[in-house]
Amino acid sequence: MKLRKLLKKLNDYLNEDEKQLQDKDDGLSSVLKKLKIKEMDIQHKIEIEMDEDERKFLEQELKIVHSQREKGIHLLSEMRGRKNVQKPEEQNPA
Amino acid sequence: MTNVLRKIVLPTILAILAYGFWLSPDFKAIAAGVAIFLFGMLALEEGFRAFTGGSLEQILKRSTNRLWKSLSFGIVTTTIMQSSSLVSVITISFLSAGLIGLSEGLGIVFGANLGTTTGAWLVAGFGLKVNIAAYAMPMLVFGVILIFQSAKKLKGLGYIFAGLGFLFLGIHYMKEGFEAFRETINLAEYAVSGYPGLFLFALIGVAATVIMQSSHATLVIIITALAAQQITYENALALAIGANVGTTITAILGALGSNEKGRQLAGGHLIFNVVTGFVAILFIHQFKSGVDFISAMVGIGESDYTLKLAVFHTLFNLAGILIMVPLIGRLVHFLEKVIRAAPSQFAVPAYLNESALAFADTAIEAVRNETLRVYDNAHEIIARGLSLGRSDMFSEIPIEDVIKRHSRALAFDLDAAYERDIKSLYGAIITFCTRVPVEVQSSHELSRIRTANQNIITVLKGVKHLQKNMNEYINSDNAYIRDEYNRIRSRIIRVIRRLDKIGSGNEPDVAVLSLDALKLTLEENATILNERLERLIRSHHITADMGVSLINDSNYSYEIIRNLISVSSNLFHAGARAETEAEHMIALEDHEISSVLEENAK
Incomplete structure (x- = not known):
């Protein structure tokens, strides 16, 4: 186990760019998960909200969260696409 | 407890002053004079502040960035204005407004001490008398008109004029108030020989100048008393030394309304004049011989005390500069240590270490x-x-x-x-x-x-x-x-x-x-x-x-x-x-x- 950890660290060190991309990927995925939970939470709140103004506000917030998720998913897929393009290049530099 | 004290102090001072005004009209005139004078200082500072970062600052920086330049600046401006007090208070306001530093300010003040001795030479040599006080009233009028202008520089100039006007007006009221005490100065009563006599007359010179707000007025009294043979020549010299020390009162008054920088300069001014005075008294005989020698050289008559006093005045101020200039760095250090800024009221970083x-x-x-x-x-x-x-x-x-x-x-x-x-x-x-x-x-x-x-x-x-x-x-x-x-x-x-x-x-x-x-x-x-x-x-x-x-x-x-x-x-x-x-x-x-x-x- 320890050896595997050490090897991972060594790999990270040698592939700094790749690690950065992986960190970004992890960050985006984690935030997207949170946004999904938030979206569901707002949806639930809208269903039970009686006050008209407050419901309107929540609906707006829902739209915002939805747009943010769309943007996040787009960014993530773009990044993963780039990653996939990079890999074969690395394997066949010629 | 301190809060309670603070609350009591101001009403007490106001009550004492009110009682004093009721008792004595002279006291009222003196206090009003001090108040107008301080107001003039505030206006002067406000005026110079308008010129910070501009051409005045540039000119001042360029003309005072070396010691010899600041000394010459003091000599020349005082010769032109014929008032070392005025140059001192203006320098205090330069300093308070942050236009110059303390050592430059001290250089100007030292130079002003020498510059003020040129007055007698101008009168004797060219019959020329500069009386800047005569312009006080017009300055006040022009100043107030300029203050009403919207352009920043004109407004600043207005404050400077009005400030100068108020300074002179203040001095005028102080003089008026002290007029009553003038009669009581009878120099003959204090005739004492030897060094005790010299110190006593120096002190009288200080008191007379503080009271009359003018070293020139003291010099006139000295010459009159000397001509009437009420005092000896040596005592007259001691009086002149005292007058030179007493003249710092204007700068000290000016520094009252100023920040710590202004107070440091006034302190430096006082130290310079006191040290110079001490040296002059200690070596009075040498100075006397020096005066006689120079007088004989330039053809001043044996009994021409006006010019002889002028020679003496120039000589001992020159000696003061020669003694104090090498010590200017230490003097700055000492003043900054003794007269400190009030503890900072500003927030201090807690995390940036x-x-x-x-x-x-x-x-x-x-x-x-x-x-x-x-x-x-x-x-x-x-x-x-x-x-x-x-x-x-x-x-x-x-x-x-x-x-x-x-x-x-x-x-x-x-x-x-x-x-x-x-x-x-x-x-x-x-x-x-x-x-x-x-x-x-x-x-x-x-x-x-x-x-x-x-x-x-x-x-x-x-x-x-x-x-x-x-x-x-x-x-x-x-x-x-x-x-x-x-x-x-x-x-x-x-x-x-x-x-x-x-x-x-x-x-x-x-x-x-x-x-x-x-x-x-x-x-x-x-x-x-x-x-x-x-x-x-x-x-x-x-x-x-x-x-x-x-x-x-x-x-x-x-x-x-x-x-x-x-x-x-x-x-x-x-x-x-x-x-x-x-x-x-x-x-x-x-x-x-x-x-x-x-x-x-x-």
């Missing part, structure tokens, strides 16, 4: 924490600037009730609070940021925190602009304008409360992204407000002036809210750095918010 600079993470965390302090202080200023209480602003009390509770405008000096609680911390943050390791300086995190600081400053500027009209209109009889300004206050409170909630982690932990909803509300409100405003003006519920103010202030409130959101966006951070970065990547841009807004409108 040397050890925080050791690592990238600690440096960033220190800057973030210090910025949070600035933000916390800014909240207090925002609350007071909006005529609210901070605790109410953050409470759970319905906003309408908070507004009702604070329906009266609050007198609050926002500039002073900014100087005290924000500026020094902000300055320290900027300086610290330049010292962090280079790789940190270019990091997203640090650049966001720096932006957060700029956002805070913009918020405070906005509140300052808003405060002026807001304080007027929340007390207005016109309910429409009052409501509009209260609506602006409500909106800001609502946003601050919401940001506080998001920041305190009560919301799901995507803090940065939670701000986008607020941005949307802000844009939406701006559109609604503009429509309502047009309606109000069209229906004549508010005047055109009110409308203009409201449009401007709505823009300020928009900027305040926008920057408040931005501060939070730049300061909030998720547990992991990658997540914070991801949140900033996902956060919606202005045009994306606008398209959500457009969708809503459909």
